[in-house]
Amino acid sequence: MLRPQVLLFALAITVAPAPPGAAQQPRRTPPARRRPPPVTAHRIPTPRSILGFEPGDDRKLADWPTLVRYYQALASASDRMRYHELGHSTLGAPLIALVISSPQNLRGLDRYRELNAKLADPRGFKTARESEDVLRDGKAVVLITSGIHSTEVGGHLTPAVLAYRLASDTGLATRTILDNVILWLVPSLNPDGVSIVTRWYNRTVGTAAEGTDPPEPYHHYTGHDNNRDWYAFTQIETQVVVDSIHNVWHPQIVHDIHQQDTDGSRLFLPPYLDPIEPNVDPLLVDGVNALGTAMAWALAGQGKPGIVINAVYDAWTPARAYQHYHGGVRILSEAASANLASPIDIPFDHLATRARGFNPRERSWNFTNPWPGGRWTLRDIVSYQTDAAYALLESAARYRDIWLANFLTVEERGVHGWRGWPYAYVIPRQQRDTVGLATLLGILHRGQVEIRTALHPVTLAGQRYAAGSYVVVLRQPYAAFAKTLLEPQHYPDLRLYPAGPPLPPYDVTAHTLPLLMGVTAVPARDSLRIGLSAPVEPPATTPAYSGVAGPEGPRIGLYRSYDASMDEGWTRWVFDTWHVPYVSVVDSVVRAGKLAAQFTVIILPDQAPDELLNGLPHEYPAPYAGGLGADGVKALRQFVQDGGTLVALNDASRFAAEQLLLPVRNVLAGVADDEFYAPGSIFRLELDTAAPLARGMPAQSVAWYEGGPAFEALDSSAVRVIGRYPTDADKVLLSGWVLHPERIAGKAALVEVKQGSGRVVLFGFRPQYRGQSIATYPLLFNSLQLTAQ
Ligand SMILES: [Zn+2]
Numbered sequence: 001m002l003r004p005q006v007l008l009f010a011l012a013i014t015v016a017p018a019p020p021g022a023a024q025q026p027r028r029t030p031p032a033r034r035r036p037p038p039v040t041a042h043r044i045p046t047p048r049s050i051l052g053f054e055p056g057d058d059r060k061l062a063d064w065p066t067l068v069r070y071y072q073a074l075a076s077a078s079d080r081m082r083y084h085e086l087g088h089s090t091l092g093a094p095l096i097a098l099v100i101s102s103p104q105n106l107r108g109l110d111r112y113r114e115l116n117a118k119l120a121d122p123r124g125f126k127t128a129r130e131s132e133d134v135l136r137d138g139k140a141v142v143l144i145t146s147g148i149h150s151t152e153v154g155g156h157l158t159p160a161v162l163a164y165r166l167a168s169d170t171g172l173a174t175r176t177i178l179d180n181v182i183l184w185l186v187p188s189l190n191p192d193g194v195s196i197v198t199r200w201y202n203r204t205v206g207t208a209a210e211g212t213d214p215p216e217p218y219h220h221y222t223g224h225d226n227n228r229d230w231y232a233f234t235q236i237e238t239q240v241v242v243d244s245i246h247n248v249w250h251p252q253i254v255h256d257i258h259q260q261d262t263d264g265s266r267l268f269l270p271p272y273l274d275p276i277e278p279n280v281d282p283l284l285v286d287g288v289n290a291l292g293t294a295m296a297w298a299l300a301g302q303g304k305p306g307i308v309i310n311a312v313y314d315a316w317t318p319a320r321a322y323q324h325y326h327g328g329v330r331i332l333s334e335a336a337s338a339n340l341a342s343p344i345d346i347p348f349d350h351l352a353t354r355a356r357g358f359n360p361r362e363r364s365w366n367f368t369n370p371w372p373g374g375r376w377t378l379r380d381i382v383s384y385q386t387d388a389a390y391a392l393l394e395s396a397a398r399y400r401d402i403w404l405a406n407f408l409t410v411e412e413r414g415v416h417g418w419r420g421w422p423y424a425y426v427i428p429r430q431q432r433d434t435v436g437l438a439t440l441l442g443i444l445h446r447g448q449v450e451i452r453t454a455l456h457p458v459t460l461a462g463q464r465y466a467a468g469s470y471v472v473v474l475r476q477p478y479a480a481f482a483k484t485l486l487e488p489q490h491y492p493d494l495r496l497y498p499a500g501p502p503l504p505p506y507d508v509t510a511h512t513l514p515l516l517m518g519v520t521a522v523p524a525r526d527s528l529r530i531g532l533s534a535p536v537e538p539p540a541t542t543p544a545y546s547g548v549a550g551p552e553g554p555r556i557g558l559y560r561s562y563d564a565s566m567d568e569g570w571t572r573w574v575f576d577t578w579h580v581p582y583v584s585v586v587d588s589v590v591r592a593g594k595l596a597a598q599f600t601v602i603i604l605p606d607q608a609p610d611e612l613l614n615g616l617p618h619e620y621p622a623p624y625a626g627g628l629g630a631d632g633v634k635a636l637r638q639f640v641q642d643g644g645t646l647v648a649l650n651d652a653s654r655f656a657a658e659q660l661l662l663p664v665r666n667v668l669a670g671v672a673d674d675e676f677y678a679p680g681s682i683f684r685l686e687l688d689t690a691a692p693l694a695r696g697m698p699a700q701s702v703a704w705y706e707g708g709p710a711f712e713a714l715d716s717s718a719v720r721v722i723g724r725y726p727t728d729a730d731k732v733l734l735s736g737w738v739l740h741p742e743r744i745a746g747k748a749a750l751v752e753v754k755q756g757s758g759r760v761v762l763f764g765f766r767p768q769y770r771g772q773s774i775a776t777y778p779l780l781f782n783s784l785q786l787t788a789q
Pocket of ligand 1: 149152259
């Protein structure tokens with residue numbers, strides 16, 4: 001689904017009136033041509049036999065332990081699959097996978113793993129004959145993952161239907177799949193969320209809140225952002241799947257099953273929209289285009305209307321596409337949602353009139369057969385998802401030889417390097433931020449990038465780097481992964497029409513780790529002409545922030561909205577990881593007041609002012625409906641008057657500035673996207689290092705900018721500017737995209753405002769962005785201790 005913040009932008013441009021004649025009458029869809037019923041083996045347990053219902057039945061969801069029991073029963077009854085427990089989730093649930101193939105292939109599984117590993121690193125081939133043998137004998141490796149976004153509940157059930165079909169069907173198509181493909185099926189990338197959503201759904205079914213999202217993030221720390229962790233690897237689920245499947249099996253195809261909004265296409269499949277991140281091998285883009293289109297074609301042939309390709313989703317960020325940098329294609333599917341497991345009715349004229357790249361009410365080359373509207377149910381979702389996954393497997397089996405050959409080509413091109421790429425990056429061993437250095441190198445290492453050290457000093461552009469410096473040579477299988485994370489991004493200037501408003505990216509536009517982590521990494525254009533060590537392990541690190549522990553330390557309250565904020569979860573993750581003690585504070589606690597007796601500092605994570613104030617709608621039962629409200633605002637104002645420190649992050653700064661009537665002006669208030677725009681970029685930040693808030697920071701740092709405010713002080717006796725953007729507009733952007741940086745040039749990005757006996761700290765950026773912006777963690781940590789001085 002669309003990330004909420006991006007959704008706002010997307011909605012903002014989708015309300016334009018439809019061009020005349022855009023809406024045509026819905027045409028009758030021809031009756032679906034059904035597949036012949038599969039010939040099945042009767043001893044294989046059906047999903048119904050364990051779940052107690054047919055997957056897709058209205059208002060029926062299964063909890064995770066029941067689903068696990070089904071997969072265990074299936075694997076013990078079928079010689080076509082094996083059950084694996086990969087590890088445990090954040091909250092301790094088993095994280096599982098099935099490996100599915102012909103019984104014969106499963107008996108030779110170790111050999112097939114070795115063959116595929118040889119293709120993944122072609123430096124081991126001594127002769128052309130060796131690689132030809134592997135290409136002849138190898139199997140296409142496919143990874144299908146589901147359920148990372150737990151409110152997309154079709155994804156809870158589709159893997160059970162797919163696994164049952166593959167276990168029981170004796171038809172030729174299935175046998176061809178099993179003979180040619182080794183499938184790794186991860187039925188949920190977020191088992192905790194299956195339980196959270198199912199529990200909430202079952203509790204609210206039949207009430208006004210039926211079909212609503214749960215009042216907590218469905219991944220304990222990251223909520224919906226759990227799908228933006230495929231290069232930072234902060235979360236245990238990402239780590240386990242990368243370590244145990246991606247890096248061992250090197251899938252040529254990864255299919256990730258999702259759901260989108262209710263009123264667009266019935267199913268999205270690739271090709272993706274531009275822009276494609278430029279380090280993705282063009283052959284992988286071709287593979288994505290061919291496979292997604294083949295799937296759409298197959299489903300259309302089965303009579304499924306409403307399938308769109310080349311729409312909505314781009315392929316810029318590596319945060320969702322580990323395999324695009326590891327020789328594989330990522331096939332995203334996004335089925336239309338219902339209300340969790342409750343059906344919906346959408347008349348044709350309630351479908352959206354505009355979406356990125358197509359009109360859901362109008363036939364076009366990439367949306368050939370519009371859905372006529374009507375009832376949409378969980379069964380429809382499961383059916384589209386299952387048949388799409390099956391079509392993917394059929395294509396993988398049919399073109400096994402091409403998938404393997406192209407996989408080898410991509411890895412060979414990585415080993416040879418691309419014209420125009422730097423030869424290497426040199427990363428000095430002595431860095432200001434040792435945790436940042438260890439984290440950055442740890443990310444590259446987990447991404448299977450070889451890190452070496454210089455055996456002699458290196459001089460680049462007149463600067464000498466000591467022997468022992470880390471060196472990442474961009475001539476290795478996964479060089480693209482290293483390059484995209486080490487270099488600045490130059491997001492293209494895309495507009496809705498020439499000189500018009502910006503065309504919003506699907507996600508953020510920057511991912512330059514040296515900037516985010518405060519690490520120096522220097523590109524070397526040419527061969528270094530010095531000896532390098534064998535690949536080394538990255539240095540170990542144990543993040544910890546000692547300044548706030550103990551009885552004398554600050555008493556920290558972290559506001560937790562029931563209208564779940566991903567940034568709240570990320571803040572909790574950073575605090576838990578760095579051993580910062582805190583208490584989560586909900587609406588009732590804030591509204592009750594007397595906050596200064598309980599806390600010295602209260603943090604409002606990044607969240608829209610309206611969500612903070614009003615929270616969830618009245619359909620929700622107590623205590624979830626309503627936000628901070630007038631009482632909460634009053635209590636926060638009193639807390640500051642009484643000497644407390646209120647810390648507001650990014651969008652929450654707008655809330656704090658408005659509600660506490662602070663003497664600052666947001667220069668971006670009311671500014672349209674075509675007058676200023678930066679949808680997730682890294683800016684340069686200049687700091688007043690004499691201020692306690694910037695203690696230990698360099699004078700020049702970064703700010704993760706993502707739709708936040710920028711300030712002017714209206715009362716210099718009360719407002720201290722701690723950080724500002726450069727006065728030279730050309731110097732604002734370090735990585736990503738910005739339109740009209742002159743709007744914020746010289747403006748304040750971080751201020752401390754005195755009020756009563758206390759103070760308010762306003763961050764106009766995200767200092768702990770998705771657990772990545774380690775360079776600016778000290779600003780957040782320092783803000784916790786201001787009252788203690
Ligand atoms: Zn999703």
